[in-house]
Amino acid sequence: MNLRTEVNWEDAQKRRPPSGVPVAAAITGRYPPDRSDTSGEASDVGEEFWLVRPMYWTSEHFGEDGTRHTDCFVDSDGIVRLPYGRGGGESVTHWAELPTLPRATVRAVFGPDVRPALRAAWDTRPAD
Template identity: 40%
Template sequence: MPETIKQQVEWVDADDALPPEGVGIIGALRGVYPDGTPFRVSLSMYFTKEHHLEDGTVVADCFVDSDRVVRKTYSEQGSDGVTHWCRWPEPPTP
């Protein structure tokens, strides 16, 4: 039977502190589906002080996910904004 490894992560409120620039994190966000059903999801992303969009727009202090979707904190963006973040846990050692 495979060994189970349990780890804890510390979730940080995105309104209280932002992660270091360029570091991979897990971002938690909440939103609402078109039918009105609320949802929560965690995504792999990184934080950057300045993100340049293809149209030349510069977005400050934002989170970018693996699909290159740019998000702000929930308090700034509302639906689909990042509420909390945490660092990735350390991988197990052999």
């Protein structure tokens, strides 16, 4: 079974996903400085990063403290990140649609349709 998939990245500064759609988001920023390192080396400014996280795009999000955010990406912990160039310590440079499930055309299956979908993907009955 071929489980390869192709990812098409979109520039977050130019194009946005539909509101509420889960995506893979490429995030850039800088980790906080490591306060346990007392050498005074470059680690005092933190380490720059660029990584991929699952998120969703929304036109409106209310944080736990009631703060209203608009046109933003939100992760599973409720952390809000803006598209690159719109401010914030960590921002989204690119986004991509999540791949579909193996041998399927959808990204989620629930309830009684799960076992048949797994059987179709594995061509055998999954262990219970």
